[in-house]
Amino acid sequence: MTNVLVLFGAVIFPFVVGYILISRVPQLLHTPLMSGANAISGITIIGAMLIAGREGGNFGYLLGMIAVVFATINVVGGFLVTDRMLQMFKKKGNKNPQE
Amino acid sequence: MEISLSAIGFAHLLAAGLFVLGLRFLSSPTTARRGNMLAAIAMLIAIVATFLDRQIVDFTSILLAIAIGTIIGAFSARLVKMTSMPQMVAIFNGFGGGASALVALAEFQRLSVQAQLPLPVTVTTLLSVLIGAVTFSGSMVAFGKLQGLMHGAPITSRLQKWLNIFLLLVVLVLMFLIIGSAPSHALFVILTVVALIFGVALVIPVGGADMPVVISLLNSFSGLAACATGFVVGNNILMFAGALVGAAGLILTQIMCKAMNRSLARIFIPRQAIQAEKALHDASGGVSESSAAKSDNKPQIDPLAAAVQTLSAAKSVIFVPGYGMALAQAQFKVVELANLLEKKGATVNFAVHPIAGRMPGHMHVLLAEAEVDYDKLREMDSINPEFKNTDAVIVVGACDVINPSATEVENTPISGMPILAARDAKSIIVCNYDDKPGYSGVENPIYQDAKTICLWGDAKDTISQLITSFSG
Missing domain, CATH: 3.40.50.1220 (TPP-binding domain)
Structure with a gap:
């Protein structure tokens, strides 16, 4: 029973929500959205931390450490680059009156 | 211990809610920046909560690894030119997929001392390795093509289609073998290698103009890989966020395909160039x-x-x-x-x-x-x-x-x-x-x-x- 609940709450529910949320996104935001979602997929960093933080310095630990580095690049780079892009999207009102 | 466990549970719930809200905000121009911020905060909460996990005993090396990743990620995000954004997204994505595959491999290495693994564990581990590795190598090829390190035009041959079908069959056979046998390092190593080759073979024939579709599909894959990894390590927020991104990527891929009136299959197995040329000559009447x-x-x-x-x-x-x-x-x-x-x-x-x-x-x-x-x-x-x-x-x-x-x-x-x-x-x-x-x-x-x-x-x-x- 708990398994079914977990499956529903942690997989099917977000899948449906993700699908609905993105369905009506304007083209304008496709890139930042993709890159933001991409940063979220770096959530695998948590799995990597769990592996890397365990006792004993064996091969699995090494893999975990590399995974933490990889996932961190994904997370930090992804969110920063998305912010950089979104910062550029402006409407007339916010534009500084240069012209 | 009870307390810290429920604290983690609460943090996960909070993070999940913030991820959804972040994605929601990301889909409107006026709120998008805030949305990205919220998602980043959600990630931070999830990471901090993970440090409370009693599984983790070694903090320093994790922090060191995070510091290294942060420096690399931050520098590349700051320095990249806007025109190079597609390849930047591709390579970040590849790292995410790679990380998922590595986590699953590491977990498998730990569990493999047992004579027999429960079926769900085997299946999710192998999915995580498979999707993660395909994402990694596929994204690297996409990066290479976009960055101009590699020939951007579709590299096709008559063999391409058969090679992909062959690789797919090999993957399927390997999956059956892994599910049917006792935990075997050798099989997992072979699976990883085949998956890496498959990722390359999949993206190599794709030409530049089809890249939007590929990038968005690979993005979806990295989410699905993370979701599978969530099962492997038994972590709810990992499954949740992974599924969220997987779905978001899929719908975006679908939108792209519709916009160019192509099926996914046509993108990965392009028609023979000769045929296109012929149609074009018929069309222009030789003008x-x-x-x-x-x-x-x-x-x-x-x-x-x-x-x-x-x-x-x-x-x-x-x-x-x-x-x-x-x-x-x-x-x-x-x-x-x-x-x-x-x-x-x-x-x-x-x-x-x-x-x-x-x-x-x-x-x-x-x-x-x-x-x-x-x-x-x-x-x-x-x-x-x-x-x-x-x-x-x-x-x-x-x-x-x-x-x-x-x-x-x-x-x-x-x-x-x-x-x-x-x-x-x-x-x-x-x-x-x-x-x-x-x-x-x-x-x-x-x-x-x-x-x-x-x-x-x-x-x-x-x-x-x-x-x-x-x-x-």
């Missing part, structure tokens, strides 16, 4: 060979002067940007010209085709960098009816997305793709590098049209010339 022949059909006047004349009279102008604008880095010049035209009293809009560029929304990012008001960036469906009342269209490095053959001729690679109705405008100024067809290889009859003025050459130069003639 247009040399530029000399063309100029015969047209009045012999300086195209630049003609363009300037047209533009000075134009009350309404629509720009149609394409990948060529990104290549020539002409976005700033384009916007300068747009502002100039506006100052002269013309209304200016930008018509952006859904698949223009090398990633979904690529043109929007470039034009936003050049400070175009995003209300002026119009989608195809909304602007298409306006072309016929438009005095001048300025095409900058775009070809296939305005090619009427897509709707008028059957059996070309672009047949059936919705296009921007640029030909309906009263005059068309084409600022493309040359008169070669676009990525699809289909000749564009617009170039031959009497109302078309062609300014061949680097778009940055031709647009600059227009600007000088105007202001001077």
